[in-house]
Amino acid sequence: MTVAVGAEIDERPTRAHPLLTVLRRPEVGALVAAVAIFLFFSLSTQAFLTPAGISTWLYSASLFGIMAVAVALLMIGGEFDLSAGAMTGTTGLIVGVVTTQWGLNIWLALVLALVVALSIGAGNAWVVMKTGLPSFIVTLATFFILQGCNLALTKLITGSVAIQGMGSVPGFDQVKVFFGSSFPFLGMDVKISIVWWIALTALATWVLLRTRPGNWIFAVGGQVTSSRQVGVPVLKVKLGLFMTTAGAGWLVGMLQLFDVSTVQATTGVGQEFIYIICAVVGGCLLTGGYGSAIGAALGALIYGMTLQGIVFAQWDNNWLKAFLGGMLLLAVLVNLLVRRQSGVRA
Amino acid sequence: MTRSSLDPEQSRPEKSDPEQSRPEAILEVRNIGKSYGSVRALQGVSAAVGPGEVLCVLGDNGAGKSTFIKILSGAHRHSEGTLLAFGVERRFEHPREALDLGIATVYQDLAVVPLMPVWRNFFLGSELSRGRGPLRRLDVAGMRSTTKHELARMGIDLRDVDQPIGTLSGGERQSVAIARAVHFGAKVVILDEPTSALGVKQAGVVLSYIARARDRGLGVVFITHNPHHAYPVGDRFLLLQRGTSVGDFAKSAITIDEMTALMAGGAELEALAHELERP
Ligand SMILES: Nc1ncnc2c1ncn2[C@@H]1O[C@H](COP(=O)(O)OP(=O)(O)OP(=O)(O)O)[C@@H](O)[C@H]1O
Ligand SMILES: [Mg+2]
Numbered sequence: 001m002t003v004a005v006g007a008e009i010d011e012r013p014t015r016a017h018p019l020l021t022v023l024r025r026p027e028v029g030a031l032v033a034a035v036a037i038f039l040f041f042s043l044s045t046q047a048f049l050t051p052a053g054i055s056t057w058l059y060s061a062s063l064f065g066i067m068a069v070a071v072a073l074l075m076i077g078g079e080f081d082l083s084a085g086a087m088t089g090t091t092g093l094i095v096g097v098v099t100t101q102w103g104l105n106i107w108l109a110l111v112l113a114l115v116v117a118l119s120i121g122a123g124n125a126w127v128v129m130k131t132g133l134p135s136f137i138v139t140l141a142t143f144f145i146l147q148g149c150n151l152a153l154t155k156l157i158t159g160s161v162a163i164q165g166m167g168s169v170p171g172f173d174q175v176k177v178f179f180g181s182s183f184p185f186l187g188m189d190v191k192i193s194i195v196w197w198i199a200l201t202a203l204a205t206w207v208l209l210r211t212r213p214g215n216w217i218f219a220v221g222g223q224v225t226s227s228r229q230v231g232v233p234v235l236k237v238k239l240g241l242f243m244t245t246a247g248a249g250w251l252v253g254m255l256q257l258f259d260v261s262t263v264q265a266t267t268g269v270g271q272e273f274i275y276i277i278c279a280v281v282g283g284c285l286l287t288g289g290y291g292s293a294i295g296a297a298l299g300a301l302i303y304g305m306t307l308q309g310i311v312f313a314q315w316d317n318n319w320l321k322a323f324l325g326g327m328l329l330l331a332v333l334v335n336l337l338v339r340r341q342s343g344v345r346a
Numbered sequence: 347m348t349r350s351s352l353d354p355e356q357s358r359p360e361k362s363d364p365e366q367s368r369p370e371a372i373l374e375v376r377n378i379g380k381s382y383g384s385v386r387a388l389q390g391v392s393a394a395v396g397p398g399e400v401l402c403v404l405g406d407n408g409a410g411k412s413t414f415i416k417i418l419s420g421a422h423r424h425s426e427g428t429l430l431a432f433g434v435e436r437r438f439e440h441p442r443e444a445l446d447l448g449i450a451t452v453y454q455d456l457a458v459v460p461l462m463p464v465w466r467n468f469f470l471g472s473e474l475s476r477g478r479g480p481l482r483r484l485d486v487a488g489m490r491s492t493t494k495h496e497l498a499r500m501g502i503d504l505r506d507v508d509q510p511i512g513t514l515s516g517g518e519r520q521s522v523a524i525a526r527a528v529h530f531g532a533k534v535v536i537l538d539e540p541t542s543a544l545g546v547k548q549a550g551v552v553l554s555y556i557a558r559a560r561d562r563g564l565g566v567v568f569i570t571h572n573p574h575h576a577y578p579v580g581d582r583f584l585l586l587q588r589g590t591s592v593g594d595f596a597k598s599a600i601t602i603d604e605m606t607a608l609m610a611g612g613a614e615l616e617a618l619a620h621e622l623e624r625p
Contacts, residue, residue, distance in 0.1 A: 211482070212475060215469075218459065222459035222460065226470075231442065231445075231471035
């Protein structure tokens with residue numbers, strides 16, 4: 001055999017069809033589904049396309065969306081966080097308890113809750129990285145711990161399972177501007193959380209696609225040993241991701257607390273899977289290394305529209321769960337197809 | 347393979363003197379050895395590679411090839427002997443130290459992320475940025491064009507650097523990994539069995555890239571257990587057997603048949619041939 005043999009072989013893969021290049025984008029499936037669901041409820045119900053209707057489902061989508069985007073980043077980075085839902089309750093309860101029961105300054109309470117959230121996120125990351133255990137198990141444990149503490153501590157301190165009297169805490173109205181206000185826009189009453197949602201989706205997209213840390217998120221989720229070999233700071237990336245998810249939990253906790261001025265000890269429990277489903281519907285692979293923030297935002301939009309659309313259509317609320325399951329299955333199948341189409345070999 | 351070459355004692359060519367040092371060598375080992383606890387994986391091996399030279403390391407399974415390159419690349423520390431890089435004695439604590447000296451290793455798994463585009467893989471861990479502060483962002487256009495250009499210089503013509511690297515063939519992926527090492531200033535590239543999983547044609551492609559890297563003045567350490575892959579590109583051949591050096595030969599000092607016989611352990615192969623014969 002001679003060395004020159006190589007020169008004669010054209011083993012270039014054929015260029016992908018332009019349509020396939022578009023279809024390769026992770027969020028395409030979610031976009032199509034979102035448009036379909038929008039059209040469906042717009043045509044089949046009276047209330048869906050009214051300004052009041054739109055603000056309702058957008059608000060609903062925004063709270064799920066903020067979490068779904070953070071969870072999507074984490075999933076692209078190859079990890080799960082099952083404590084993300086309970087975290088929205090924990091942070092709200094911390095602020096509620098320390099202000100209403102102990103009279104702490106409300107701004108300090110916000111910072112305290114954020115510090116606790118970030119520490120729990122860092123703790124999740126640390127245990128996952130040091131033990132090598134799957135994050136699914138580690139954060140499942142964190143979830144139960146948070147759920148238990150939320151209930152037990154709230155009961156112990158306040159004697160009830162909800163925080164009362166938030167509205168009369170000094171400074172509440174100042175903070176509400178950032179987390180619980182709304183403004184008129186095109187006849188709609190737009191809640192501030194929608195602005196947070198859109199801004200964070202844009203920021204996450206920028207980070208993912210146009211910065212070094214974004215490149216590293218894809219890398220650590222796609223092939224962690226390879227990433228290490230080329231010098232990607234794996235531990236830092238995962239630490240940042242878990243803390244981002246926890247930070248998003250704090251934000252959503254605040255958005256809920258300052259919107260309704262109260263928080264239940266059970267807040268957020270059971271929502272962690274919805275975030276994951278939104279991310280998967282938006283094109284994230286469960287195995288990591290692939291996905292998009294816009295996709296996850298669209299996944300949350302689908303969920304928000306369906307949640308409120310079913311109410312507007314006066315259907316039995318239980319259809320939502322069935323729909324959610326169906327969407328998830330469909331999304332996973334579409335993902336599988338796209339991955340096969342793009343021809344990635346293991 | 348000729349029958350006569352199966353007798354190692356008669357056909358063994360002249361071994362070069364292991365004590366003789368090579369001043370121009372990029373990387374040199376003298377009587378190097380490595381023990382994993384009580385297992386002696388490698389002992390008394392000497393070899394060197396200079397610029398524009400291909401050193402092939404051959405040996406059967408478990409001969410110590412991977413151990414040898416792990417020492418060179420800084421992944422493992424040697425327990426005996428000396429390792430010289432650019433004539434200076436070194437003891438690498440971390441692969442990064444070797445890398446910083448221009449010693450790049452392309453591992454068998456290639457250190458690529460299959461789902462990421464070719465250009466993102468090419469620059470992974472050493473991304474180009476532009477802008478400052480919060481506006482600091484990836485120089486996507488720059489990285490795309492550099493990737494294309496560097497691959498073209500190595501004779502790899504991809505139509506689309508945006509395709510996931512996992513869609514490339516094994517040979518192409520191997521070649522991209524070599525081009526990446528070359529681009530990031532490698533003085534010597536260490537390749538761990540780059541052709542072992544490849545078919546004849548693909549292996550040929552990779553061999554031609556090895557030759558190209560050599561022509562650009564790089565030293566190449568090429569690990570393989572296939573003499574037919576080693577012989578066409580190699581300048582020197584280090585033969586390992588059960589952790590010891592069977593010899594370090596210049597190309598002129600050995601034929602491919604002699605090499606094959608030495609590697610397999612000629613006498614054993616003859617015994618095996620006898621055993622396999624029909625009664
Ligand atoms: N980390 C380790 N701990 C203990 N023994 C080891 C270790 N790594 C290698 N060995 C032993 O050292 C010897 C040489 O192994 P090495 O991996 O270097 O062989 P090789 O030539 O690369 O083989 P192959 O062709 O199968 O890859 C083997 O007997 C192996 O069992
Ligand atoms: Mg090996």
